[in-house]
Amino acid sequence: MSAFSDIDKLAISTLRLLSVDQVEKANSGHPGAPLGLAPAAHVIWRQMRMNPKQPDWINRDRFVLSNGHSVALLYSLLHLFGYDYSIEDLKQFRQYGSKCPGHPESDSPGIDITTGPLGQGVSNAVGLAIAQANLAATYNKPDYTLSDSFTYVFLGDGCLQEGVSSEASSLAGHLQLGNLICFYDDNQITIDGNTNVSFTEDVCMRYEAYGWEVLHVENGNEDLDAILNALEQAKKSKDKPTLIKMTTTIGYGSLNAGSHSVHGSPLKPDDVKQLKKKFGFNPDESFVVPQEVYDFYNKTVIQPGMKACEEWHKTFEGYCSTYPELGSELKRRLAYELPEGWEKALPTFTPKDSAVATRKLSEGVLQAIHSYLPELMGGSADLTSSNLTRWKEAVDFQPPSTGLGDYSGKYIRYGVREHGMGAIMNGIAAFGAGYRPYGGTFLNFVSYASGAVRLSALSGHPVIWVATHDSIGLGEDGPTHQPIETLAHFRAMPNMQVWRPADGNEVSAAYLASLTKKSTPSIIALSRQNLPQLEGSSIEKASKGGYVLQDVANADITLVSTGSEVSISVDAAKVLAKKNIKARVVSLPDFYTFDQQSEEYQLSVFPDGAPIMSIEVLATSGWAKYAHESFGLDRFGASGKASDLFKAFEFTPEGIAKRAEKTVAFYKNQQVISPLHKPF
Amino acid sequence: MSAFSDIDKLAISTLRLLSVDQVEKANSGHPGAPLGLAPAAHVIWRQMRMNPKQPDWINRDRFVLSNGHSVALLYSLLHLFGYDYSIEDLKQFRQYGSKCPGHPESDSPGIDITTGPLGQGVSNAVGLAIAQANLAATYNKPDYTLSDSFTYVFLGDGCLQEGVSSEASSLAGHLQLGNLICFYDDNQITIDGNTNVSFTEDVCMRYEAYGWEVLHVENGNEDLDAILNALEQAKKSKDKPTLIKMTTTIGYGSLNAGSHSVHGSPLKPDDVKQLKKKFGFNPDESFVVPQEVYDFYNKTVIQPGMKACEEWHKTFEGYCSTYPELGSELKRRLAYELPEGWEKALPTFTPKDSAVATRKLSEGVLQAIHSYLPELMGGSADLTSSNLTRWKEAVDFQPPSTGLGDYSGKYIRYGVREHGMGAIMNGIAAFGAGYRPYGGTFLNFVSYASGAVRLSALSGHPVIWVATHDSIGLGEDGPTHQPIETLAHFRAMPNMQVWRPADGNEVSAAYLASLTKKSTPSIIALSRQNLPQLEGSSIEKASKGGYVLQDVANADITLVSTGSEVSISVDAAKVLAKKNIKARVVSLPDFYTFDQQSEEYQLSVFPDGAPIMSIEVLATSGWAKYAHESFGLDRFGASGKASDLFKAFEFTPEGIAKRAEKTVAFYKNQQVISPLHKPF
Ligand SMILES: [Ca+2]
Numbered sequence A, B: 001m002s003a004f005s006d007i008d009k010l011a012i013s014t015l016r017l018l019s020v021d022q023v024e025k026a027n028s029g030h031p032g033a034p035l036g037l038a039p040a041a042h043v044i045w046r047q048m049r050m051n052p053k054q055p056d057w058i059n060r061d062r063f064v065l066s067n068g069h070s071v072a073l074l075y076s077l078l079h080l081f082g083y084d085y086s087i088e089d090l091k092q093f094r095q096y097g098s099k100c101p102g103h104p105e106s107d108s109p110g111i112d113i114t115t116g117p118l119g120q121g122v123s124n125a126v127g128l129a130i131a132q133a134n135l136a137a138t139y140n141k142p143d144y145t146l147s148d149s150f151t152y153v154f155l156g157d158g159c160l161q162e163g164v165s166s167e168a169s170s171l172a173g174h175l176q177l178g179n180l181i182c183f184y185d186d187n188q189i190t191i192d193g194n195t196n197v198s199f200t201e202d203v204c205m206r207y208e209a210y211g212w213e214v215l216h217v218e219n220g221n222e223d224l225d226a227i228l229n230a231l232e233q234a235k236k237s238k239d240k241p242t243l244i245k246m247t248t249t250i251g252y253g254s255l256n257a258g259s260h261s262v263h264g265s266p267l268k269p270d271d272v273k274q275l276k277k278k279f280g281f282n283p284d285e286s287f288v289v290p291q292e293v294y295d296f297y298n299k300t301v302i303q304p305g306m307k308a309c310e311e312w313h314k315t316f317e318g319y320c321s322t323y324p325e326l327g328s329e330l331k332r333r334l335a336y337e338l339p340e341g342w343e344k345a346l347p348t349f350t351p352k353d354s355a356v357a358t359r360k361l362s363e364g365v366l367q368a369i370h371s372y373l374p375e376l377m378g379g380s381a382d383l384t385s386s387n388l389t390r391w392k393e394a395v396d397f398q399p400p401s402t403g404l405g406d407y408s409g410k411y412i413r414y415g416v417r418e419h420g421m422g423a424i425m426n427g428i429a430a431f432g433a434g435y436r437p438y439g440g441t442f443l444n445f446v447s448y449a450s451g452a453v454r455l456s457a458l459s460g461h462p463v464i465w466v467a468t469h470d471s472i473g474l475g476e477d478g479p480t481h482q483p484i485e486t487l488a489h490f491r492a493m494p495n496m497q498v499w500r501p502a503d504g505n506e507v508s509a510a511y512l513a514s515l516t517k518k519s520t521p522s523i524i525a526l527s528r529q530n531l532p533q534l535e536g537s538s539i540e541k542a543s544k545g546g547y548v549l550q551d552v553a554n555a556d557i558t559l560v561s562t563g564s565e566v567s568i569s570v571d572a573a574k575v576l577a578k579k580n581i582k583a584r585v586v587s588l589p590d591f592y593t594f595d596q597q598s599e600e601y602q603l604s605v606f607p608d609g610a611p612i613m614s615i616e617v618l619a620t621s622g623w624a625k626y627a628h629e630s631f632g633l634d635r636f637g638a639s640g641k642a643s644d645l646f647k648a649f650e651f652t653p654e655g656i657a658k659r660a661e662k663t664v665a666f667y668k669n670q671q672v673i674s675p676l677h678k679p680f
C-alpha cells in the first residue's frame, strides 16, 4: 500500500505550479528542474524536522539546493512550510530588492546555504554533516540527545561534473558521514543538451568507489513510495553517506519536457496553460495554493516541528542542569559569542624575542587558544607539517572505526583538496553552534579554492585560511608555488580580510581580528622564512589593520609594507637616514580592517605632506589606494634560495632605499596630498 | 623470460642516485618519489620515441610529470637521454638562475609541461591527447601517418585528490582517448602521512567508472616485466585511456623507505651512503653515470629516435607533394604562423550598425575566422548557448562511435568543468602544431579555473577564455554569478591579457591581439546585454589596448572606461558638456596590451593637465595605474533586471557625470600630472 494519497499529489502539483508561476511572472529563471524535482522535495520535506518560527534551531534538518538555479522550488517550499515568504514575495522573484533573488542567498529566511555556483552546495553539505557529527560527539550524552539532524541535498549533473564536489565527496566517503543524504536529479540534460555529449561516466560506480551507499529511484517523476523507501534506507545507513540517483524528466508536464529548452527560460504561455490543466488547476489563475495543502503541511510538518523544537529546548534545559559546564559552553556557542577573556591567551612578543617564521608563530597562536575555543575546527590540505596548523594535543576528526581519531576530534585531514576544503569550511561555518573553521595550504593554492572563497565572502562565513609560504620567500619550489597576484585578487574581493602579519604580535592580531569578526572571512598570509620581532608592534596597534611602526618628525617619505618586507623597510629607513632622508615606517597587515578605522586615524597613518611608497614582494596592483608609488613584483618568481631571490629582485634595504630616494626626488617640488583624500 | 637484464638495473640505479644526488647537493627537494619511480621511468623512456636534438618534433611521445616535485628524476632522465643538461646543470638544481628549477618549467629543454601544482599535469595530458587525436584525424592519410604518438603521465596521490584531475579524467574517459597512458604512483604516502588519513576511496573503481582501462602492477619497485606488460596492454587499448596503478615504496632503498619523512627533505648523509652501497655504487662518489648506461640509452632510444625523426621528415616531404594543400597548412602550423591575411576576415562596424551584445559579436568573429584557422579548438563548459562559442558548421570533437562527431571535430563539449577545461586547453596549446584553444564560461567562473589560468600565464600558453556575462549586466542570476573582483585578479597576474571590449570593432581587436600574441593567454570579458557600436572605435585603435575614443580641446577631465560602461561614459560626457565641463573619453579594453605601447603613445592617451576618472562596474582595484579617481563596484551585486541594477548603482550618464563634477572640483587648484609618470 502506498504511503501517499491524493493530498500528496495535490501538494506536489502546487509546488510545481507555484514554481512555474514565479518564473513566468519574472519572465526569467529555471522552470525545468522544479517540475522534475517537486515530488522528491515533497517526500523529503514532509518528514523533515524544522521550525519555521525559529529557522536557526540547531537541531533542525538541513536542506541544501546544490543546483541553486532551481530556487523557485525552494521559495515555493518555504512559503508552504510557513517560513516568512508571502505570495507577494514570490511574485517579486528575481526583482531588484526582493526577498526572492535568482539563486538561494543564505541571508534569506530558512535558507541555510547560498548556492548557484555549481558543485558548491553538495560540498558545503559535507561541512554541515561534519559539524553535526562533531556537535553530537561533543555534546550528546547517553541520556541527552542534543544533535541528531540530517543534511539533505539536491544536486544535478552540473554539480557532479565540478571537481570541487569530487573532492568533497571523496572525503565524505572516507569520513563515513551517515548523516548526509544526497538526491541526484538524473534528468540526462544540461545546458549543452543531452548529458551524453560530455558526461557518460558511471556516477553510481564512482560514488561507490568513494565509499558511499548508492541507491536508484527509477521513476522520480511519480513514484513517491520509491523515493520514500530510498530515503528511509539512506537514514539507516549510519556509516556511509548516501547518493540516491533519481531518474526524472526535466520540465515534467511541459510540452517540452525532457529537453534542455525548459532548463533556463520561462515556458510559453500556452505550455503553462496546458500544464495547469494537466495538474487539475485553473489555467487562467496563477500563484494558487489550495487551503488543504497549507493545512496538510501545517499538520504533518509545521506543528510537529514546532513541538519537537519546544521539546528540544526543554531537553537542553535539563542538560544544562546535569552538565552545567558543557551546557553553558554550548549556550555560549549558540549565541555566537566567544568566551570572555580568551584573547588574553594570545602570545605577545618584544624585539628581544628571536626571529621566527610567521607560520610558526601561527602554530603558537593555535596552540595557545585552542583550549579556550572548542568551536575551532582546524585542518590542512595535506600540508600539516608545512602549514603548522595542528596543535599538539589535537585529536583528528575521523570515524572511530579507523582508529585514527573520532568524531569529537577537531582536526580534519582534508587531503590535497583545497577547493573541497574551502567549501567544506563554508558548510561547517554555516551549521551554526559558533563553529569557526580554519584550513591550511600554501597561499598560492588558496587560488584553487577561489570559487569557495568567494562564497565565504558573499555569504559572510568567517572561515580562516592559514596561508603559508606567502611569497618568493618560500625559495626553491619556484614560480609554480610562489604567489604574485594572490593578495591583489583577494583584497579586491568585497568582505574579505587579507592579513599579512610581519611578526608575532601581528600574527596574534590577525587571529584576534579574524575570530572577533562574525561575518567576514580571512586569509592569513604567513612566511616560510624567519622574521624578526619588530620594535613598535603590538597586538592593539596591529588590530587596527595598519599603524605607524616608526615615526619621525618632518618625514620626507612614508614606507608602507606588510609581512616579511616590514623589517627590511625598517632597515631601509636606516639606510635612508644616513643619506639624511627621513622615513616613517608603516605596517599595514590588513587593508580591510584598516579601511574600517575612522578617517582621522587613517589620515594619521597616511598624512599629507610627504610621498608614500609601498613595498611588498607581490603584485603592486591595489596599493595605490594608500601609496603614491609601489615597489613590488609584477612578474613571476624563480626557483632559488629565498635570500638569493630577495637579493636578485632587490628587496633589500638598499633596493628599497634606492627607490625611496627616487620617490622623494620625484615629489620634491610638488604639493603632496594623501591618497586617502577622495572627491567622492 | 624477462625482457630486462643487468644493464636495466644499472640504469635504474643510476637514475635513482643521480636524482638523490641533486637533492643532496641542493639541500632541498624531494628524493622519495624518484627512488620509487625510477624503474617505471626507465621502462617507459626505454621505449619512447624522441629526438633530443629536436625536442619539439611533433610526432614525439610526450611525458608529463604530474607529480612535479619528483623533477630531479626528470632532470636525470633528460641528461641520460641526451637532452641539453650537463652534470654541471644537475649540480645547480634549485639554484637561482639554473637550468634545473625546483619544479619542471616548460621553457627548459625537453620539458613539455610546467608542473608542480597538483592535478594540473594529468589534466594537461588530456589536452595533449586530444590534440594528438585531432592532428591525426585531420592530417593522417591511409598512406601517410604523420601523428601517432602517445602521452605518458606519472601522477601521485595528490594529483588524484585534486578536483581538476577528476574533471579532466571524466572527460578523457568520455572521449575514449586511447593515446593516454597514466602511471599512478601508489605509494600510500602523502605529506600528512599514510593516505589512510584522508584518501581511502577505491581509485581503480573510480577510473573504471570514468570509462578508463585500469591495470595494476603490484611491485612497481622491481617488477620491470609487469610494468612493461601493463604498458603494452595500455597501448593496445585503443578506445580507452589507461590508468596503471603501480604500487611502489616511497624512498625505495632509503633507511626511511615507506615513510613520509623521505617525501620532501634531503636524505641524511649516512642514508645516502648505504643507499649507494646497496645499489652497488661507491658511497663516496656523487653524480656518477657508468658509461654503459649512456651507451645503452644511446643505442636503444636516442639513435632509433633520431632515425625515426629523420624518417618522419621524409614522410612529411612525401605528404606535402601528395597533399600539397594540407601539407602546406601543417607546415605553416608547425612554424607557429597564422595564415597570411586571416585578419581581414575580422568583422568591422560603424555607429550605424545596431546594438549587439559583445558575446554575440564574439560569436560573429568565431564564425568569420574559423575557416581560416584550422588550429582553433573551441569549446565551452556547458554554456554553449550562453557563451555563443560554436560556429554554425562546427563538428564536435567526439569519439566517432558516439555518432556525435569525430576526432577531426574542433568543438569540445567540456561539460560543467571549468578548471578541467583550463588545464586541458593548456595541454592542447602545449602540444604544438599551432593549436589555439579557446573555451567559454561565465566570467565569474573563470575563477574556478584560477589554478590553470595561472599556469597558462606562467608557461606562456596563449589560450583564450571567452568569458561572457561579465558584470551585474547579467541581471537576475544575481551576486553568485556577477563578477566583481575577477578582472582585478587577472589583471594583477603577470603575462595575462584581460580584454573587455566595448563594441564590435573592439571585439575583433580582442581576438586579433589574442591570436597574434604567441605566448600570452587572454580572457575576453563579454557582455550579456546589447551595447551600441561606438563612434570613434576601430580595430586598429583598439589593438593598442587603449585609445582616445572622443577627444576635446582643453579637457577638464578624462573619463576612461571599458566594455559596457564606455557608451554610458560617452553619454556622461554629453551631460557634462551641458554643464560646461569638457570631458575626453578613453576606451581601455586591455591593460596588458596598452602597457606595451610606447611611453609617448600612452601619454597621449593619459596626458598631464586634467584629472582622469575610471568607470567600470567591477572592483576599482588596479585602476589607479591610469586614473586619479575610480568609480566602480566594490561590493557584491544583486539579483534584478540589468537596467534596474545599473540604475541602483548609478552607472548611468548622470551617476558618472555627478562623480566627474566632483573630481573636477577636487583637482581644481592642483597641478595634475598623469599617473603614468613614475619615479622608478
Ligand atoms: Ca541535469
Ligand SMILES: [Ca+2]
Pocket (backbone or CB within 6 Å): B156, B157, B158, B185, B186, B187, B188, B189, B190
Ligand atoms: Ca603519494
